[in-house]
Amino acid sequence: MQSAGFGVADAQRRDAADPLAGWRERFVIEPDGPIYLDGNSLGRLPVAAVDELAAAVRGEWGGELIRGWSHWIELGREVGDLLAGPVLDAEPGELVLSDSTSVNLYKLAAAALSARPDRHVVVVDRDNFPTDQYLLQSLAAERGLTLRPVTADIDDGLDTEQVVAALGDDVALVLLSHVAYRSGAIADLPAITAAAHEAGALVLWDLCHSVGSVPVPLRAAAVDLAVGCTYKYLNGGPGSPAFLYVRRELQSRLRQPITGWFGQADQFGMDSRYDPADGIDRFLVGTPPVLSAYGARAGARIAAEVGIEPVRAKGMALTSYAVELHDAWLAEHGCRLASPRDPQRRGAHVTLYHPNAWQLCQAWQDAGVLPDFRTPDRLRIGLAPLYTRFVDVYEAFHRLREILASGSYRSYPVARSRVT
Amino acid sequence: MQSAGFGVADAQRRDAADPLAGWRERFVIEPDGPIYLDGNSLGRLPVAAVDELAAAVRGEWGGELIRGWSHWIELGREVGDLLAGPVLDAEPGELVLSDSTSVNLYKLAAAALSARPDRHVVVVDRDNFPTDQYLLQSLAAERGLTLRPVTADIDDGLDTEQVVAALGDDVALVLLSHVAYRSGAIADLPAITAAAHEAGALVLWDLCHSVGSVPVPLRAAAVDLAVGCTYKYLNGGPGSPAFLYVRRELQSRLRQPITGWFGQADQFGMDSRYDPADGIDRFLVGTPPVLSAYGARAGARIAAEVGIEPVRAKGMALTSYAVELHDAWLAEHGCRLASPRDPQRRGAHVTLYHPNAWQLCQAWQDAGVLPDFRTPDRLRIGLAPLYTRFVDVYEAFHRLREILASGSYRSYPVARSRVT
Incomplete structure (x- = not known):
């Protein structure tokens, strides 16, 4: 046999x-x-992370105390920039660690919908990872929008023609996964992005299962928005912070609704009126989990190196x-x-x-x-x-x-x- | 002299x-x-956290791998329950770790506003911590609401009578800090909460500077909603996850807008329609940062013990x-x-x-x-x-x-x- x-x-x-x-x-x-065949749910521990995390705990939290923020505050940008070129085809300043994938989906989807106020349809994949669908259900209900579902084949993924056929001048946003969480099927990101742009819509790609496993042509395909997690193929550790991507040309034109102090232009000016920071920082919200971000950095360094x-x-x-x-x-x-x-x-x-x-x-x-x-x-x-x-x-x-x-x-x- | x-x-x-x-x-x-007089920005490192974090990195992430989620998923509830009785006068199941304080403010304020759809005013403190004000500005703009500011004395804090005078049957929500971030002044939480309830409004307290430093009579005063951070007097480490509190009687009646899979009734059922979990879990969103949550647990254990x-x-x-x-x-x-x-x-x-x-x-x-x-x-x-x-x-x-x-x-x- x-x-x-x-x-x-x-x-x-x-x-x-x-x-x-x-x-x-x-x-x-x-x-x-065990023989580990679940690195697409939680990646393994990088050797370097053991000492780096011990130093972050004992030396930085324990020793630097509040002074650590002079460099911790750069960590999210640092990891974003590590991923930009060698892993995600983006430019420095287009990626940053922030919150969870779900929170980032909410922020970026909301920002995109606000940028297309005259359109009332969102194209989604009925077989997409549930959290993506849940968040759009909530946003659609809040704003009186309609979800227009396409249905990926459970084993074979999205049919590009079906997605293109769902586009029109009423579509504000297309939200899809690049690599399907169940089948692993890769969507035709460049073709769908181009068709969405043709229709005047913005596109938000969920990269959770593609970052660190397949090339993602963010710049080459002029992708607008993307989110993804760092704990799968990027080996950032359990619940390590997610990332978000906003194409540079769009950054100053978009506003997200969760307007916390890390997104404020002069964070420590303590002004009482929100004035969004320039660039990617306006998509940040609150104080980031530093220890978990160090895990993400250890994993991202390996991904960037290879x-x-x-x-x-x-x-x-x-x-x-x-x-x-x-x-x-x-x-x-x-x-x-x-x-x-x-x-x-x-x-x-x-x-x-x-x-x-x-x-x-x-x-x-x-x-x-x-x-x-x-x-x-x-x-x-x-x-x-x-x-x-x-x-x-x-x-x-x-x-x-x-x-x-x-x-x-x-x-x-x-x-x-x-x-x- | x-x-x-x-x-x-x-x-x-x-x-x-x-x-x-x-x-x-x-x-x-x-x-x-140094002589450290900034534990109200970042608390010190608990001795126990050093070994606990090392074990979480090496033994759990490195050794248990994905199997760690069988207990990591309980961590946010565990820390919430640690704080419930001895620190925050709440009941088990009324507190949970989640996201950052800013994200929690957004979720709970949005949930409260949705529960008072016929009211269009939010009472806020013009001297409150900026992020609290920024988030309400965003929610007010989204929903066409009016912010009605009261002005705390920069050195002496909130005047209860001024807050009470701002209440009325048009007020949906009152958002205030229990201990003022600048002066340290304590607001009269029981009196303001009672007056807000009298007016039919919900109350959301920011406990960042009070949790672990002063008693907070959440149950005794029938507080509706609260948020706070764990990295100040709770000594949870830089950017350790925040907590949120929702009074048990309100939990099933409130819905928050960031509807991620950790808030879903059957999280791993992979249904495509959002169905909020019973209890406090419906206020969760995405995958929590486990290593940073272990820091929060180490700090919370000390607070609960003393x-x-x-x-x-x-x-x-x-x-x-x-x-x-x-x-x-x-x-x-x-x-x-x-x-x-x-x-x-x-x-x-x-x-x-x-x-x-x-x-x-x-x-x-x-x-x-x-x-x-x-x-x-x-x-x-x-x-x-x-x-x-x-x-x-x-x-x-x-x-x-x-x-x-x-x-x-x-x-x-x-x-x-x-x-x-």
Whole structure:
């Protein structure tokens, strides 16, 4: 049943030829820990973050005390600028850490809607990550707007023509995910952005699953607005601050509603009237969580150092290998690929459909593999390129094949998970 | 010039009689560090936080990986419940960590305004902390509301009668600070809350400068809504997450606009329609910054263990001592007390007016004292009760007297500070 091409020696050969193999050493990896296939939910801990966070706690909070703000206040811009060129095709001053992805979505969507006051439609994807939809439901209700849904294929992603057909001179904003959270399908960001601009709309891209895994042509495609998190492929730590992007030409023309003192022109002038700062700072709100921002910086430094192109190449190689193993070993046991088959059209995770996915997930965990689960019937398999080896994929899929072949998963509960 | 009563021996006697003296050991204090009089901007590092944060980084992020969310997701509620009884007179489930103070102000103010749709006035304090005013300006503009300002005395705080006179059946919301950020004056929270309720308005209190320094009778006064930060007297670390409070009876009746997935009833059900969670969770938004939340927990644990009454007693003793030293040593050099003279009416900081306050601030720093500065002419002196000794106050004021008497401060620049 096992093809000669899929032995462990083959996986080892792929690792030996991997130009990114050495980057694994930049992360803390416990020798007896699980095979980790969930770096698309929470990235691993960079080795450098351990000492940097200890120094931030003991030396800065403990020793510098309030004086630390003389440099902490630059941290969000510093991380934004780290990501700008090598990871996100933006310019310095177009990206900044701020709040959570959800809060940033609210701020930027609200700012965009205020900039198109005569238009009353927002184009959204009914299969987008729930928080994106929730926030637009709230904004639409507040402002009397209409949501015009498009429906991405659950396995294959957005149909560009369907999105284009939803555009018109009544559309204020298009909000979509670049890489679909469930299938990993990549949207045609340049084509959709251009079509939206043609229609006079603004575009807000959710980059949570693309930042640090695939190139994002923010400048090249003249993207207006974007948000994303730093705790997935950027390895910033649990709940590390999100980022937001506003194209430079738009910054002075947009105003967001959560007008806190970090967005004020002269923050410490203590004026009682809000006067938004120039540039990206006007999209900030309150005091940022410094320790968590240091985690984000440690991860972003690695991403900036390695650059996105080799990461993308390895991401495609890893997901292609996973698809090959799926086809050879798992398909016959009721699994089905729930991601695009063309590696160019998917990010760095692949998703498998199986009617007993949650049972498989639990059995796989007990076999020493940590995957992700998406309700009700999908295993989401994150193959973070900086630290995932081909032998990890080999070994994990080998174990899943055993679980499927033996039927051992059937003894696990069918109830739902709370894995994020 | 020096009265016999104000020698160092007197300060030492006060420390020897201080029932809270031992708590200083719970904080990291460098022997050659400055005398720290800015714990009302950023509290000191709890000793326990050093190891707890190291374990959260190495053991949890690095070792548990995504599995850490099984307990991280409880952290905000855990810290809220720690504060509920002993610090903030609330019940478990009425407080939770979330976002920044500014974002929380926006959420709760918006929720309150939506609950009073037929009223169009918000009562605000023109001398309140700027971010509070900025957020209400934004909400008022969005919703076509009118701000009705009252004007607190810059040194003496809010006049309750003036606030009461501003109330009426057109008032939807009253937003005020419990302890004034500049003068430290305590507002009459029970009387104002009762009067607002009498008028049918909701009340939102900003507790940034009162939480962990003075008792806050949230339940006793039937306060509707409150927000505050954890990085001042709660010693949670730079930018540690803020908290929000919603009285239990109101929780199910209020809806806030930033409808992220952490506020969804079944967060991992991935439904595409927002359905707010029961209870305080509906006021959450996105993924919280876990490392910074651990800092908040370390600080909150100390606050909960010691309780608020002894902290309040020492806060009054420290500020009273500072006022005595001011009167004896500094008043003759052009300083003036810019806080209420009655210790019952001020929090744990005192503010001094001097026309050359920023120069004094710089000279004081060079003399080994870290105070706070509030533009344009005020020294804000935070006397955090858990770790500030009477000898610290003695020594700091002694040095300031030297600086004033010698005129050495005149050689410093007059320019403005960026100290938060």
